[in-house]
Amino acid sequence: MKNLIFILVLSIFSCTKNSSTSSTAGAAAGGEKVLNLVVTADVKGFDPNQASDLYAGNEVARVYEGLLQFHYLKRPYQLEPNLADGMPTVGDGGLSYTFKLKKGVMFHDDACFPNGKGRELTAEDIAYSIKRMGDPKEQSKGWWLIEGKIAGLDDWRKNGNSDYTKEIAGIKVIDKHTIKFTLSRPFPQFLYAFAMPFTYAVAKEAVTKYGKEFVNHPVGTGPFITGKYNQGNQIVYTKNPNYRTVTYPSEGESGDSAKGFLKAAGQKLPLVDKIVVKIMKEEQTRWLNFLKGNLDAMGIPTEQFTNVMVPGKGLSDKFKKMGVMERKSVGLDVTYTAFNHEHELFKNNVKLRQAMSLAQDRDMVNKKFYQGISIPAQSITPPNIAGHIDGFVGQYQNLNIVKAKELLSEAGFPEGKGLPEITLHYTYNTKSRQIAEVFQQNMSKIGVKIKPVGVTWPELMKVVNTKQSMMFSMAWGADYPDAENFLQLLYSKNSAPGANGSNYSDPEYDAMFVKASMMEDSPERTALYEKMYKYVSEKVPWILGFHRVGYGLSHGWFKNYKFTEFNHGVAKYYDIDNAAKGELKTKL
């Protein structure tokens, strides 16, 4: 507590000085609205094809756009057209998707175009961008998304010599503003691909002109423009003056109006003139800058949690007075400690797995490492998507040492006798080591010996991919809001080196998965998802961890800052209230 006060005193001291200078600067610039955001890791560059991590993805999506996007306010998450003029027409029994493009969408002005003037986006550009994802020379990080799905594209990847002029059956440009995709098999999640940065539209001229340096020369159609990327510690964007007319949504989920998320309804986007994204890897640095008002928003640092939040009551008075607002984020993710089902010990030994799952004290982990706010997972699918059952309590997911011991002896290892030492691989950092130590201690209570081994991410991939690990810790974040994205983690065809690193192989589960993965969104599919949810909870293919919950903070002058799991391209909705900023900054 003392520390915090001290920091606050310091920041007040330094801010009174800062704010006077910055407000005059703001006035001089005619009340320019500047958004100050932070990114917590190095940004790898601006090639949509390589935007596999959240950080690069967010930056790419300020400059580039896709055919579709998620509705900013509506929940559950819902796709809406972005570059497309309306949602596509689906035909051929779910195998073909025809998109109409908006007319008059212009690329940013750039030296790669004749006279440096951006030209209009056409269906050819969309076709080019998708082909580029399949080009083996590009090694797009998003290839998995469309692999084996678009008719003829896989063949082109293998035998096409990266010749973009070759016809591909599944990608047909009908006219300047119409494109038709044909799938080789039903894939109801196909449309989500068009909201992900991998598929965002790039201009062939830019790729050709800049070659390998394309990664540093963003040329898109998006609401913001930035110059050459120079890997510095900040990226500055300015408003795209030629941005087509796009307006702020006028409807959202219930409660949005009360929170003020609808006040900007109908206004032309983007709302701010400039975005400054600072790269700050250390939480402490971000925190001090947030307190000084140099950043508009950030997550609450772990060590500060008790200072900022009063249990059960929300923000502490001190922060309320500063005009700070909190927002809760329930992650579309799941953490887990997987068994390697190809290891003799765990193969078909459901009772051993259940026993170990029952011995893990997740409440303790939650309290010690997640401030007690994360949601202990009862099964694989996270809350807020179809297929998750609210209020479901798993039979084997909650601490019960007595039952754990019973099941362990039924499994043939009374008091752990006869069990070998079990190696647990995890990605090393101090916190995950401590979590592994908690697991080790919990398992020792029923006589199971665990040997935690902390390794780097590449090493973890190696032991998992080569099936050498006995157990390993991982987390999965949703690529798109569909339970399929989680359920596929246990599908036997996805075994290592695929996403099913635990090599779980269960014909009954597989049959359900195959059936569900062909189904369009429907009550029947949700019912099947829920059946699988319960099935996973009972079979314990993994020891489940958490659906992680976090809290973000934002200053009072930062408007329209609604939590979304799919952050791509949302900066255009953000707004800065300069009057409020001038006033609130004096209170910091």
Added chain:
Amino acid sequence: MLQYSIRRLLYIIPVLLGVCFIVFFLFNVVATDPAAQQLGKHATASSIVELRKELGLDRSYFVQYLDIVKSAFTFDFGRSWSSHQKISDILMNKAGASLSLTIPAFIISMFLGISLSLFVAFYRGRLIDYATMLICIAMMSISYLVYIIVFQYVLAYEWGLFEVSGYESGFPAFIPYVALPILISVVTSLGPDIRFFRTIMLDEIYQDYVRTARAKGLSEKVILFKHVLRNALVPIITYIIIQLPFLILGALLLESFFDIPGLGGELLRALNSSDFPVIKAFTVLTAIAYMVFSLVTDIFYALADPRIKLQ
């Protein structure tokens, strides 16, 4: 002299080939599969094979080794596997932050080390000498990590005397951020430096010429500053030069604790993500720098001290 220098310069070639071999062996032969790492959670067996081909990892080991050798001699290390940025650009971008920390730290600790060791050499054998030496040994007996953790917590976090962490590029914006790391760096290097310099000075003090000077009636101060220091400078400067190449690498731990975006942090990142081209560039460049600087040291030694013959 010239002949010797040329010969030593040529000697870099076999050593560099050896360095390349070790790097090659560690990272191309026995290390983890970078393709699987890059593809991450969506890897499939076929995509791994394809990416390995794209990265050139399917070629024979000999060709892969030659690749490293080629890049070592042309200084063209290609692009990072993880960010697809040119490695020369990455190094250029990160070097500034590293040097803004290591150079001042180095200069300050050398200055302090030499002055303090002169001081204790002057009072050699007295209580103050013993006390200083004991403090030096005690300071050397505390873990580097403990210094970082305690200084960062107490001086920056509790007392607010310094920035806790972070960095801003450009002079003088970076000064508040590097002040504490520099202090830690100086404090930790003072112990070994003073001990080393003192030994050198005592070595000189017991030389015959000092006895002669003393016999001639020169004051102890004159002897110390004029004769001893001048002669001791030769090994001291040697010691300094040989440390220079490692300044470029930065202070890995300091950079990671204080979040300074330097080369040390970049190296850690590369190691943690199997970014082999970056790792190779780092290793080879430091090795070259190390060899060049040791050559410089030897030549300097020979120039400064005519008793040493180079052969």
Added chain:
Amino acid sequence: MEKEYSLWADAFRRLAKNKIALVSLVIVIVYAAIALLVTFGLLADDWAQEVGPANVAPAADYLLGTDFLGRDVLKKVIYGTQVAMTVGFFSCAIAIPIGVTLGAIAGYFGGIVDDAIVWFYTTFASIPYLMMIIAIAYVMERGLKTMCIVLGVTSWVGLCRLVRGEVIKHRNRDYVQAVTALGGGHSKKIFTHILPNVFHLVIINASLRFQSAIKSEVILSYLGLGVQNVPSWGKMIDDAKQDLMQDRWWQLVGASFAMFLIVLALNILGDALRDALDPKLKGQES
């Protein structure tokens, strides 16, 4: 041969006179004893047990408090002693034979053998030390064994250089020439005649090597390359970064002090040994 005996006897006499050095020696012996007791399961074997609530400050029941899992910090410190001493001992046991053998061979034979060995260690020395450690640790499975090997194989170059230099000096001395005249073979000359004369360097080097290995353990643990499922001082210091934020200082203090004492003792001992054994410095400071 008499000459060497008198050197060693003289050295021991000098050492015995140095009170601080003697205390240091006792400390080293005590630490070694603790390490042995731990190794045979006689001490701190139950370090993993929960002895009380989590994060209790030092009190009568737990002299050094408890950690985040309610384990006794004192027991962890004691167990860490075993890890530290093991790392120190085995890294020496690996580095010294390599350094001495290669150094002696290079110095004794000279010519192409010398060139090859010098090339080998120059190559080795030009690769940044930390990079080498990290690379090897990534390649092998994490744990105590790997750490000993890593620290051992990356730290022999200095000693090798030193021994090579000394052996070159001794090679042409009269007593070695005499052995040649008497028909002694190479190995006899190296091992029974030359090496005893450079042995003092090995002793001094060992005490310094030992303490630097203990210090390296901390750094490796911070980087996640240290021991895995047992406590070590490095891991305890690593925990301290978060502990301190909540005003929990006891793990840091416990581990750092345990380490400080042994490293200090080894440093002082190393200095005293140098003074006692290195004839070059003899007489200068008395």
